[in-house]
Amino acid sequence: MSYLIYFRILGYVATIVLHIGNMLVMAKPPSKEVLEDVRIRNFSQLQYRYLTCWTFFLQVVYAVAALYCDVLILANSKTKDYKLPYYLKGFRETLFSAIVWPSSLVVCIFFWTLFTYDRSLVFPEYLDKALKPINNHIMHTAILPIVLWELLFQPRTQPRSHKRYLAHLVFHFGLYVAV
Incomplete structure (x- = not known):
C-alpha cells in the first residue's frame, strides 16, 4: 500500500472541513439591515442555482x-489482494473525472x-455586505488546489474511452441549465 493514501485522506478531511465550515459561516443570517x-x-434565495454552489457541494460529496x-x-490493508468494490471505485472515478474536475476548472477560470473583466457580471459590490472575501475565495479559488491535490495523489488509469465521462458531464451541465 502506498503512503499517498495518507496525503489523500488529509486532503479529503481538509476539503470537508473547509467547505462545511464555509457553508456554516455563510448560513449564519447577516444583520437585519x-x-x-x-x-x-434574492441572492440568498437563488444560491442553489449557482454553479459555484453545485461545485463545492459536489466536492464535499466526492471527498466523503x-x-x-x-x-x-486501510481497514483491509492486511487482506492480500484487496480491491475496492467495482461500483464504489467506478463511482469515485466517474464523479471526479466527469464532474468535479471539469466543474471546478470552469468555476475557477470563468x-x-x-x-x-467586470465584477458586476458575477459578484456585484452589494454582495460584499453578505459575503466576506474569504468566503468568495473558498468558493472560487480553493476549489482548484483541492482538485489539483487529488490529481497529484490519486493514481488513475487511462480509460479506453472518455465517452462515458463526456455523457455524465453533458448531463450535469444540462441539468444545471435546466435548473
Whole structure:
C-alpha cells in the first residue's frame, strides 16, 4: 500500500472541513439591515442555482466518498489482494473525472476571468455586505488546489474511452441549465 493514501485522506478531511465550515459561516443570517436589501435576499434565495454552489457541494460529496474508499483500503490493508468494490471505485472515478474536475476548472477560470473583466457580471459590490472575501475565495479559488491535490495523489488509469465521462458531464451541465 502506498503512503499517498495518507496525503489523500488529509486532503479529503481538509476539503470537508473547509467547505462545511464555509457553508456554516455563510448560513449564519447577516444583520437585519443587510437582509433588508432586496438584492441580497434574492441572492440568498437563488444560491442553489449557482454553479459555484453545485461545485463545492459536489466536492464535499466526492471527498466523503473518496475518504470512505481510502478508509476501506486501510481497514483491509492486511487482506492480500484487496480491491475496492467495482461500483464504489467506478463511482469515485466517474464523479471526479466527469464532474468535479471539469466543474471546478470552469468555476475557477470563468469566475475570476469575469470578475477581473467586470465584477458586476458575477459578484456585484452589494454582495460584499453578505459575503466576506474569504468566503468568495473558498468558493472560487480553493476549489482548484483541492482538485489539483487529488490529481497529484490519486493514481488513475487511462480509460479506453472518455465517452462515458463526456455523457455524465453533458448531463450535469444540462441539468444545471435546466435548473
